[in-house]
Amino acid sequence: MLKAFLFPGQGSQYSGMASEFSKYASWEYYAQKAIEVLGFDITEIMDGDEEILKITENAQPAIFLASYVAYVETTKKGLEPDYVAGHSLGEYTALAAAGVYDFETGIYLVRKRGEYISQTMKPGEGSMAAVMGVPIELLEEFVKQYDGLYIANYNSAEQNVVSGKADSIKSFVANLTEKGYRAIELKVSGPFHTPFLDEAREKMAKEVENIKFKTPKYPIIMNSIAKELTDPDKIKHYLLEQISGPVYWKQSIDRMLELGVDEFIEVGPKNVLSSMLKKAKINTKHFSSLITTEEVYEK
CATH class of the missing domain: 3.30.70.250 (Malonyl-CoA ACP transacylase, ACP-binding)
Incomplete structure (x- = not known):
């Protein structure tokens, strides 16, 4: 039985995220790491006003943090994916989970990604x-x-x-x-995944230029090509491509099915991805269903 871990993108954020995810044992450690990297308390924003949370440069690190904690908690159950994939922003979490870069690098990158996207086109345009x-x-x-x-x-x-x-x-x-x-x-702040974000892609290219991407522990199905990759240089290239190019998510799911994946686990807040798969009658679970109440409160 082959498993794929799926990491959600923007739109999965909600006020109260920090309080809800704080029940997990690994939360405190990674929340503190996030605060150190970002230079502000992202957990306050995660529990604060929805309008502030949905701003791209806030929503992206918030979802990344929650999703990474979800990944850590899921692997504590002895579950390991055979493949990973992430929807848009979630691709950055998938890469961190696969060890392409560490948590600190990932949350730094998604914050910068959010900032650059916001700078490219004025809100409302x-x-x-x-x-x-x-x-x-x-x-x-x-x-x-x-x-x-x-x-x-x-x-x-x-x-x-x-x-x-x-x-x-x-x-x-x-x-x-x-x-x-x-x-x-949709309630979003910009035209994601279009050529209007070419400038953001160029700025992100400079951010990742000197970051060494490692070979992933698990093959990642990339949004831009809907194919599995393990080569670090190619991963870096296609990670940048998806900023201003389309997300081929259905095609990515189809590719994983072709590869023999028969169980998909959504790892992160909300259940946007697993709901889509259920509608397509594809075997899927949400990570939270794999962790018992007793385990959650074991600190």
Whole structure:
């Protein structure tokens, strides 16, 4: 039986995260490490105002911290993945879990990633929308009709995400709704996974330039190509590519199924990824279901 650990991306944050994850034995250690690296108390933001938490440079390290603690707690159960993958931001957590770099490097990188994304386009100029029940071929045709609009996330057969200029997103959502389709604008601060973020990718390239990536303990299925990689230089290249390029998540799941993965475990806050897999009738669990109440409170 082959297992894959899946790490969630932005949108999985929620106020109260720190309080909830503080029940895990490894929380205090990694929360303190995060505070030391970031230079501020990320746990206060994680338990604070939702609007402040959802700001990209706050949400990304918050999700990274919670997801990494989830990974540590899951491995304490003796569970090890055969493959790892992360959705967008979650790819950075997957790499840390696989030992490509350490926790401190990872949380530093996701904070910088968030900052650079925020700097690239002013809040309100870019947006994203989730689209449900539209075949991908038809969605690709719809997107071509709008200026500055791209498919950002190929999430599943049922749900995909478009991204780009805010005014185009609003028109797109209104027009699809009129046609009887379901499209919802997302509460995000920018047009993730589009060429509008090329500048952020270039800044991140300078950040990772002098960081030595190690060979991962587990092959990682990369968002940009939906294929497994173990070569550190290629991993670094495609990690940068996904900042301004699409996330091929459905294709990544399909690839893991081809490789023989028959159990997927979502490792992080909320259950966005496992919910999508359940809808597709794919065997999946959330890490929290693998840890008993007694174990959680063993300090």
